[in-house]
Amino acid sequence: MAAISREEVAHLARLSRLAVTEEELDRFAGQLDVILQAVTRVGEVAAADIPPTSHSVPLTNILREDVVAPGLERDEALAGAPDTADGHVRERATGQARYFRVPRILDEEA
């Protein structure tokens, strides 16, 4: 039995916003299945008293004090943005980049 179905791979691709063709779905489903089958074998060895590993270093409580540290200047932060905007109404626009600008979020029909 396959560890992951073609439909599950298609669902994951959609959640991850990845455009995947029909042929790619076939190929990735097969490849992912091989990987998951291998992981399943590890699961057969692990007994109930062995907790799943989420962190490879045996550390806890790494905390920082509540002290302000310098961040980025706005120009620096926005330099890497695909698009920026001033955000003022037209009459008061200065042309200065103040916001990150993103394309329409909802689809037209939404």
Add this chain to the structure above:
Amino acid sequence: MSTVALLNFDEVVARYEPVIGLETHVELGTRTKMFCGCPTDFGAEPNTQICPVCLGLPGSLPVANKAAIEATIRIGLALNCRIATWCRFARKNYFYPDMPKNFQISQYDEPLCVDGWLDIEVEGETVRVGIERVHLEEDTGKTLHIGGATGRIHGATESLVDYNRAGIPLVEIVTKPVPGTGALAPIVARIYVTEMRDLVRSLDVSDVRMEQGSLRCDVNTSLNRPGEPWGTRTETKNVNSLRSVERAVRAEMIRQANMLDAGERIIQETRHFHEDSGDTTSGRSKEEATDYRYFPEPDLVPLEPDTAWVDQLRANLPEPPRVHRRRLQEAWGLADKEMQAVLNAGAVQVIEATVAAGATPEGARKWWMGELARFANEQGIDLADVGVIPEQVAEVQRLVDDGKLNDKLARVVLEGILDGEGSPAEIMTARGLGVVSDTGALTKAVDEAIAGNPDIAAKIRDGKFEAAGVLIGAIMKATRGQADAKTVRELILARLSSSPPSSI
């Protein structure tokens, strides 16, 4: 869809039983963000409090803020929760530009605090609201939708994002379902959020201001017929004031009852509350079951709050608001019913602050529960937001005590403050208000009143001193309320009696 309400609220609760649940979000008042050292000042210029960590730039790594962890544990302890001895953060994956990383660091199946309760007083009864969990996450950025109607995301052509808020520590407090409150459900919801606000404020971990978004509330509501299983719940968001919490539950109960009566089904969905109309509308037009692909956050190590740390935090918890209120009730000398009225009006803190500013408890209570409560009610706002501060009320009361204002004039001064005319002193000068106790100025008015009411004057001369009230009334009218009643009485009696009784 039935949009016309056919059943009124009384009919709704006669036929259906509500179950409510509340999710409150508290933005912590730490100096820095949850996982980086960026400042958290409210109202800063957009995108000036950001860094590679909260922007999720490659190579950056988050480190948890100790003060935020402690604040969350303190909230959990104040809510009688069990504190986890070991827990992890979780990564919640989603695509929406309010988080630049395409995920939010939150907690999933291992919250920091679980299984507590909060007792609230509802119409003289104690209602215990179970707390399911208290967990810590990071807040999202603010989006500004351009091109649509009134800033809505629907119809917008683009959106602008300010990441100053992204990464500020946010505590989520989720109640267990609250059944069995019937017609009181909307009030229970409001009092719960009020109590939560007071509790968090007493811990000094957030300014919990609903109008600034540091306290936010989502309300879950479902209805079922008596004896039947609980119904499908909806989640109402955008509930931004204490008053709205009550209105939102009420509106949603009425809407659902009318749908159920019409044989329609309730869909599990997010709804938005509209402050202006008091209605809720469906929040998402199409939404598949959300799949956030949670997994343990690999960039943060687990938390392991040890007993000594938790005990120390527990030992330093302040007096709970309920105990504090009981103490105030005693200090103010109020009967249970009077204290309940103060609580219902949301006036405890403002009265306390007014007393702290020098007013007597009676004086402070009189103004907040009278003139100002009426104004708040008319405006549909919370008492704390009327625009008069406790120090000003104390000042007005001081002027009354000093004989510079009488109650009637004090009300005019308060109206002036509500209208934004400035301080009590400025308003008194600008409007020419002030009690006239200068006998020279009053004697003329007294003589005129005696001349105008010879029969009354005769009675007083005969020793019927109680008749003086008629003359005082006439003089108060003639001086537009500005005369000092005590001085007027003395003048009348001095004029009409050779030996006025000293006791009057």
